[in-house]
Amino acid sequence: MTSIYLGIFTGSVVLSFVFTRCVRNWATSKGWALGPARERHLLGARLPRLGGIAIFAAFVTTLGLCLVVKCVFSSLHSIISLRILSTILLPGTLILLLGLYDDFQDARPYLKLTGQVFAGVMLFAGGLSISQLPLLFGTQSFPWWMGLPLTILWVVAISNAFNLIDGLDGLAAGSALFSTTVVFVVALFSQSAVVSLLALALAGAIVGFLRFNFNPATIFLGDCGSLFIGFMLSALALQGSQKAPTIIAVAIPVVSFGLPILEVALSVMRRFISGKPVCTADREHIHHKLLQRGLTHRQVVIALYGVSAVFALFSLSLLWPKGSMVILVVAVLATGIWVGICHLNYPEFSEIRRVARRTLEQRQIFANNLAIRKAMEQLKVVSDFLQIGRILIAAFNDNDFDAFDLELKRFQTERLIERDHGWPIVAGKALQWEKSGHCNGRDLGPVWSLRLDLITTRGYMLGTLTLYRRYRNRILQIDIDTLTLKFPTILADALDRTAAKNIEIIPQRLIADQFFASSGQIDLTGASPAA
Template sequence: MTAVYLWTFALSLILSFVLTRYVRNLAAERGWLSAPTFDRHLHNTALPRLGGVAIFFAFFFSVAAAIFISWYFHKLQPGFPFQKLGTILIPGILIFLLGIYDDIRNIGPYVKFAVQAVAASMLFAGGLRIDGLPVLFGAHSFPWYVGLPLTILWVLAVTNAFNLIDGLDGLAAGSSLFSTLIVFVVALLSQSSLVALMTIALAGAILGFLRYNFNPATIFLGDCGSLFIGFLLSALALEGAQKAPTIIAIAIPVVSFGLPILETTLSLLRRLISGRPLFTADREHIHHKLLQRGLSHRQVVIVLYAVSALFALLSLFLLWPTGSTLGLVLAVLGTGIWIGVQHLGYLEFGELRRVAQRTMEQRQIFINNLAIRRATEELKATRDYDQLCRILEAAFSSNDFDAFHLNLKLLPNDDPGQVPVEIFHPRREAASFYWKKNGQPGLRDSLPSWNLTLDLMTSSNRRRGSMTIQRLYTQRDLQLDVNLLTAVFPVALADALDRVFSQPREVIARPEQTRTLVAVQAG
């Protein structure tokens, strides 16, 4: 079959090369041109847009010729799946006619989706379907009412993905060429002669067309070409999945179609986030973003060819689906896509990231506020100095402050002997202690910081001193409702201190027994 594949490719290439020139001239004579009428269009002059006609007929005649000659010379393999060939070609012709009508008359997206869904249903009826996902659900087969929607979704996604990237000269055709060659390689390895024959014919037709479509293009692929190529690849992937191992059947087509699938996913997410209609065209596609960064048309196409080649190469690694190989592919894909999207500078994803950040901040605010509220409630019941220390430690260890300094005022009714000796200053009739987070420089160092001083007034309007809270300067916003610190918390702390220092104290802690609250030495 190697010779058959080679001359099928050559025949399709030559036919496409000749037919593209003929279709270009015919479309120009008949006025079937694509004028740059919309802002998203990147060409300056009206050009024919029926290049898919040449691809379709070059593909169709080369496949027919290969089958006929193989049969005539008795080279056709026994049991060649003619039924599957018809199952793919008949809905493929429907998609091709849909594309021609759209190129000439310009129909709406929902009509196109409906026709594509009919074509996908024809594939399903012919046995080309998604009837299970063993990677996720084991050997369990889906019932038809699950398999049919999944099959339609797959066909619509791939078909329109290749249509969506058809925005620069040679981009859709070149990207689809890489994907087609990958499907061909997988078909060879899985001994699927039908898929191998059809993909090699499609590759030749695309390559012959690229001679006229690469920048500067003299003819466009058109919807008849991009929709037909996308549909055919989705159908051939389904047929190849019938013979390939599970991981190959599922993962390789998805990865090899990476660029158009990524473009489609980004476009839908962008429009969904921004509230725009999902099927409204714009100038925010990947190739538009690269053009905005100063690259020329040809440079953008070459860059995206390289991206398509990378996707194709990574998909080949999945031919040996070990755990390490799969992990490597996922890591490279995830990292590359993340870096690429970040550098493209989509406003929608930047805003989404900020919303997610604010959501996480709200969670931290909730946690910090809860810690202060809990401390406030616990202070209302405490009558013990050590317990008061534990409450303050717990409250400020989990929030955004780095240290605090508590200056306590002794009232006339307080017995200085009841105040812990490690914090008492007899000459000033006051007490103070200091706390900082582990590893933080603290108040007494010269690092820049801002302070919040709270007057400690009891509920009976007696002054118990002050509490100075410190936070080092940082780029991060304060994740706390300051009103909690300035309203209820100081009163609860002052009342707790009032109870602790105005009642007899049975045990006075020695300095070596103190907690992380460190005494401030009298000056």
């Protein structure tokens, strides 16, 4: 049996080497040397994008030769099943043609999705489906109407996963080689001979192609190649699951396809968070991020080969699915993925971390917001400037700002006449406040500020309230909307009432303790405070 497998693999490698060379030369002579097909592709070289044809030809030819010699070697009778081959190859051919059309005509996303869904339906009709999954309380079997969408989702996801990572020379093909090796080993473990044969033929075709696709490449894999490889791996995983225990059938393929699945998950989440269409191409994939960190093209590919190898090794450890082993694998992979994502510095996930941190601090944010809302209720009934000052200081003293300036402006003469009352203050700062123990005099140091224009409900501009906060690593523990929506108008109306009563406002600069010491407690009755 070993000699048969060795012959299949060797034959596939040789055929792929020959076919890739021929396809490359033929496409170049026809003028089909094109640039990268997508925004995510980085290389500007004009090369043929028909590598998928060479892989498909080598794969199918190897299987055809196996059928020819089937009558010579009796041991092949139990390995090769024409029904299984047709079940997998017919939709696989459809996927290849769909990718080939996309390489030349740039097919629309809905057309590609429709073709992939139809290929998934063909697999399901041929008996390859997801019929059960391991859940928390045991294995759950599904009726056909649930198994069909799960099967389609699996086929579409894995096909596009390998298509997404096809952005650097040799990356998609090399990652697929590790996954194919895992499929082969699992098939041997599960005694699924036909999957072993198909996986070896596919692995050999990839190896022969990589000779021309590794950096610097002379031919691209193309969508026809990446989609075909992804589809074949999804189909082989489904076929292998027919004889394997449930945990092996489900967990091992998912882990072994870890890099492309992770790329799909990150891409979907990134685009969803940023409000972009999921199908939009960009240069924010894992390999792009590694290039931005200064790695060379070849270094990035080799590093991601290492990541694929780690996923492959961890998936093979699940061949002995003890509870402790599964927990260990999941914990190590989850930790590694999280650390890796953090080091890639995606702004979308930095924002998620900020929101999560803000959620943990929500109690303090709630308290600070509540202090501002209470101040607004108090400002609605006061008409004394000293009371206004004490309310502002009380609201911000335990809040997240370090200082504020209340600046009032002199109105034009005609506006004073229109209002029919005086405003006996000079233009300038009516009140300056800074938090005790946080600032040195008025030297606040590096700060950012928030300026609130104080406009009354009648549309009069009375002045501004400028809030200052020193730069610090901790996020602002207050909702800005609480300060910007109603608070400026309510404060302006309170100041307007103060002017209407012709109460003199003396510009002064006091910190919180001095202000309270000179003014007493807050009085909401409207009476003047004790001197």
